[in-house]
Amino acid sequence: MEQYTIKDLARPSGGLAMLAVDQREALRIMMQSATGIKNITDEIVTNFKVSAARILSPYASAVLVDKQFCLDEIVKTKAIAPSSNMIVSSDEFIPGNGIPVDDVRIDTAIDAQEVRAMGGKALKLLVLWREDEDKEKRLAMVADFVKKCHSAGLVSIIEPVVRPPRHSWGFDKEECILKAAKELGDTEADIYKVEMPLGGKGNYQALVDATAKLNDLIKMPWVILSSGVAPDLFPRAVRAAMQSGASGFLAGRAVWSSVIGAPDQEMMLQDLAVPRLKRLSEIVDEAMAAK
Template identity: 50%
Template sequence: MTDPRTDPVDLSSLARPSGAFAMVAVDQREALRAMFAERHGEPVPDERLTEFKLAAVRTLTPYASAVLVDRDFALDRVIEEKATAAGCALIAAADRFLPGPGEFVADVEIDEAVDPAGYAAQGVAALKLLVIHRPDEAPEPRIAMVRRFVDRCRAAGLISIIEPVSRPPRDGRDWDWNACVLAAAEELGALGADLYKAEIPLHGEGDEAEIRRRCAHITAVVASPWVVLSSGVRHEVFPRAVGLACAAGASGFLAGRAVWRPVIGRSDVEAALRRISVPRLQELVHIVDEAVAAR
């Protein structure tokens, strides 16, 4: 079993010259299909998801420091077509999503079909693992999964990224989502992963001092640099939330919906990405560059 990493790993391949992380996620799967179905009101074939992901990679990666892609729909095509812009690192999703009642992702396991060494040889820089954190479930299985994931990444010379997300208890007990975000960081943030991807406390809304305090807690308990995700955060407030998180120790973002969700359903996806998503991404890049430079 791997002990937490004691020597810092080089994360510069995922970062901007400022040292900030400005990374785009396009690894959503059935959740993305549901977003399309909501707009189109008809069944959504796999190829529509693949084409959207490829368009997003081609259009957004000139402005991003890294992009996260899933094997299910797009990773191999992205590699084969060299769709990623020069200077933008490629992150492979190494998680297999298991659905459950009312949830697209009720459980997660390591995707054994994602071969770390094989993808490293094709230019992938990092792997990402989603981890479901429920307050009524024993921590040992998820801790063991994170440790095994970190071992697999290290053996292949890849950067390891974990993404704990808080979900309601299966037994129906009362729970506090915000408390669980911090509990997940305390439990999983010092197990050796090279980068930690966190949900934004309070979904980035409300009192600024309280958001900063909770983000500072994540900074204190996570042993690696950490970045924020955008799921659950209204895109109107995401830039502010990113700025507050970075002021309290975060080092950037790995976000998808806040950048590209308004484009879903548009007739000319690439044009809409250029018109809507690129300016959003550029604004976020400016925020994280300024925040990290100010330290």
């Protein structure tokens, strides 16, 4: 069986310009906030995800989707462009303490061989990192996830996201992003999806320096995510990260969040989100050419 590699998710330049539409209850909350409509149905969420995949995938080297809302419909309608590739989320979100994702485990309902048969080339796992939680448990979950991916010849993508500790007040997010990278950046995973330091704000050289620290700690190809970064700052964040050694991005909100709640979302995806994604992809290509 062929083992897919990072090259199977890349642009011709070798860079990764990947789109995320795997947000779940967080997307429903975004829609409620943007529209004032409390009853955002599963169908509404699914329709947006499928439209985003169909309209934006021609400009993305890969698209990250989820089983809960859109995988089956995206496969059924062939929404992802032939020039792009499919990644499937393999994380089960556990709500608690008033937030949609308080804990995460590997979703046993996601069959890696089935994903491959559907045309998927990679799986993704969110890993919540809290300093006061069991390091060995996290490492074991990542090892199990990587084994699951590689048993089906799929690329494994881990997404460590730091959270405040459960049992104390002290939390330095920037320091924790580095600690998580040190702990999880030397696993057998194929790609590390990391939070952008400093929220992408501040002096450009400070961003380069901060992402260079990540590059020193992460011993695999890495990409940045856009959650927590303003859409207008994300292109600069991608450029800084690429300068420090990143392979690209895997982002959703920076591309399509401002479209949520628009009267004609499909038109806005075309008019606003497509140019944003095209520009981000160009930044990746330019950085790869300069390496």
